[in-house]
Amino acid sequence: MSLSFCFIGAGNLATHLSKAFKNSGYKISQIYSRTEESAKELAEILSTNFITSINEIDNHADIYFVALKDSAVEEVLSKINFNNKLIIHCSGSLPLTVLENYSDNIGVFYPLQTFSKNRDVEFNEIPIFVESNSDKNEQILLQLARKISNSVTVMNSEKRKMLHISAVFACNFVNHFYTIAADILKSKDISFDYLKPLILETAKKIQELEPEKAQTGPAVRFDENTINAHYNELNNFCDYQQLYMSVSKSIFEHYKK
Amino acid sequence: MSLSFCFIGAGNLATHLSKAFKNSGYKISQIYSRTEESAKELAEILSTNFITSINEIDNHADIYFVALKDSAVEEVLSKINFNNKLIIHCSGSLPLTVLENYSDNIGVFYPLQTFSKNRDVEFNEIPIFVESNSDKNEQILLQLARKISNSVTVMNSEKRKMLHISAVFACNFVNHFYTIAADILKSKDISFDYLKPLILETAKKIQELEPEKAQTGPAVRFDENTINAHYNELNNFCDYQQLYMSVSKSIFEHYKK
Numbered sequence: 211m212s213l214s215f216c217f218i219g220a221g222n223l224a225t226h227l228s229k230a231f232k233n234s235g236y237k238i239s240q241i242y243s244r245t246e247e248s249a250k251e252l253a254e255i256l257s258t259n260f261i262t263s264i265n266e267i268d269n270h271a272d273i274y275f276v277a278l279k280d281s282a283v284e285e286v287l288s289k290i291n292f293n294n295k296l297i298i299h300c301s302g303s304l305p306l307t308v309l310e311n312y313s314d315n316i317g318v319f320y321p322l323q324t325f326s327k328n329r330d331v332e333f334n335e336i337p338i339f340v341e342s343n344s345d346k347n348e349q350i351l352l353q354l355a356r357k358i359s360n361s362v363t364v365m366n367s368e369k370r371k372m373l374h375i376s377a378v379f380a381c382n383f384v385n386h387f388y389t390i391a392a393d394i395l396k397s398k399d400i401s402f403d404y405l406k407p408l409i410l411e412t413a414k415k416i417q418e419l420e421p422e423k424a425q426t427g428p429a430v431r432f433d434e435n436t437i438n439a440h441y442n443e444l445n446n447f448c449d450y451q452q453l454y455m456s457v458s459k460s461i462f463e464h465y466k467k
Numbered sequence: 468m469s470l471s472f473c474f475i476g477a478g479n480l481a482t483h484l485s486k487a488f489k490n491s492g493y494k495i496s497q498i499y500s501r502t503e504e505s506a507k508e509l510a511e512i513l514s515t516n517f518i519t520s521i522n523e524i525d526n527h528a529d530i531y532f533v534a535l536k537d538s539a540v541e542e543v544l545s546k547i548n549f550n551n552k553l554i555i556h557c558s559g560s561l562p563l564t565v566l567e568n569y570s571d572n573i574g575v576f577y578p579l580q581t582f583s584k585n586r587d588v589e590f591n592e593i594p595i596f597v598e599s600n601s602d603k604n605e606q607i608l609l610q611l612a613r614k615i616s617n618s619v620t621v622m623n624s625e626k627r628k629m630l631h632i633s634a635v636f637a638c639n640f641v642n643h644f645y646t647i648a649a650d651i652l653k654s655k656d657i658s659f660d661y662l663k664p665l666i667l668e669t670a671k672k673i674q675e676l677e678p679e680k681a682q683t684g685p686a687v688r689f690d691e692n693t694i695n696a697h698y699n700e701l702n703n704f705c706d707y708q709q710l711y712m713s714v715s716k717s718i719f720e721h722y723k724k
Binding site: 327328331336418 | 648
């Protein structure tokens with residue numbers, strides 16, 4: 211059975227997910243995005259068609275993948291007649307139930323990874339979390355997920371939301387701290403390259419050690435002199451100065467217990 | 468010329484650094500630590516002697532490596548007669564000048580990495596930053612550093628302090644966010660293992676992309692609904708709830724520019 215997919219959205223996630231499905235032999239019949247540039251770019255990669263008008267959505271696709279930012283999902287879906295076909299959203303935070311009004315066949319397909327368009331990822335190592343409204347749909351989702359990944363788990367909406375929050379800390383907030391580090395270094399004309407081995411080792415360390423046991427640095431040593439000296443040194447970076455103290459205090463509280 | 472080193476301190480950094488020197492053919496003549504367990508453990512690894520009384524420090528070593536927490540450095544040094552031998556501290560934040568009162572030959576040797584005793588690291592990939600009070604001493608420091616690392620740079624105290632602050636963000640604060648993520652997952656009985664590929668990819672990504680361009684997630688998309696939903700979901704983690712909002716706002720401010 212060769213299923214055909216319509217992708218609603220052409221951002222980072224849609225790009226990587228649709229490519230992974232195409233590489234596993236599925237047919238991507240159509241890409242929709244409001245933004246012509248994104249729609250066209252992805253359609254070219256997949257050798258398929260794109261549309262920018264929601265009225266032209268193909269009613270014959272077997273499965274609709276919704277990979278939009280959370281706030282846009284309901285508005286876009288309300289404009290489409292899905293004829294009870296399977297609709298799948300890819301959001302960590304939205305519950306399955308946001309799809310209830312649009313079809314009797316609904317599911318969630320959440321790949322836990324950070325995707326940037328111009329960087330390839332190995333999809334088979336990415337944990338995928340699925341959820342759906344019936345055993346039949348769950349089997350379809352599991353089958354799809356197992357075609358592209360070796361780590362597939364059924365998880366409900368409530369747990370998935372907490373998983374997403376933890377991922378925001380472990381990825382987005384972490385990356386913001388890399389950005390802050392880069393900003394601080396730039397102010398003294400020091401290359402960010404020097405931090406790269408440290409950043410990599412910090413991430414590798416917790417593949418084996420619990421992060422709680424991997425902690426080092428002035429805050430976990432309760433080294434107030436160093437913390438205060440760092441705080442004063444950051445007086446040209448008011449925003450970062452506040453964050454420096456909040457996170458140091460949080461580390462302090464954690465290890466005081 | 469076979470130099471002999473005395474290590475003052477037997478913590479994470481002293482352990483890894485003294486092992487790297489021993490593996491490069493240098494002689495570690497003595498380990499001092501107030502804590503007998505640490506001193507003994509490291510001395511056994513290095514097949515050398517340890518002392519826990521500062522009066523027994525060997526006056527015949529060629530070089531003294533001071534690897535103590537910053538707040539302990541001056542107190543310990545004031546009790547030792549170094550006979551003008553070369554004293555080297557390994558701190559990111561302390562200036563070279565803290566050593567001025569204890570010898571005419573002083574230097575700094577700062578390896579930029581996170582060290583845990585029970586985890587091996589490849590020393591030759593670790594950037595080492597050196598500084599000293601004379602060309603002669605600088606040459607000695609450069610020679611020592613190049614024996615164990617392929618990345619050796621002369622850097623003054625002011626720049627080194629900023630480098631250290633950036634490392635606190637990129638490593639210690641990052642690791643604390645891994646710990647927070649683990650705590651959040653634990654509350655819903657979800658395995659931390661699911662986050663490991665995401666954490667590794669986040670660190671690998673910025674080896675090639677600038678961190679500013681690698682950012683993803685709700686805050687950089689200005690997705691207020693998701694941010695507010697996450698905030699409310701964290702109401703059992705008051706401390707993390709505040710951090711969630713502070714960091715989201717900082718991301719928001721950064722990309723608004």
